[in-house]
Amino acid sequence: MQVNISIDLTPAEAREMLGLPNVQKLQEEWLKSIEDKIMSEAAKLSPETILKSWTAGASSNVEMLTSLMSNFAGGLTKPK
DSSP: OOOOOOOOOOHHHHHHHHTOOOOHHHHHHHHHHHHHHHHHHHHHTSHHHHHHHHHTTHHHHHHHHHHHHHHHHHHHHSOO
16 A cells, blocks of 8 residues: 655745754845855955055056166176
């Protein structure tokens, strides 16, 4: 003998029938916090911000390179 039982329930009704808690508000709050974190990190990845971080020490790098080249060139011209 074979018996088939078919129950047509929505997920909310099944959760209620099994006595599981309704975590919809918790999920919404969690997703909102994740979205806020993603958006704040995405703002750091804007082309303008990236260029500013790349060029932040550019003037000191240029000065260092110029002094290095002048020291190198000065060492070549010194008589031995």
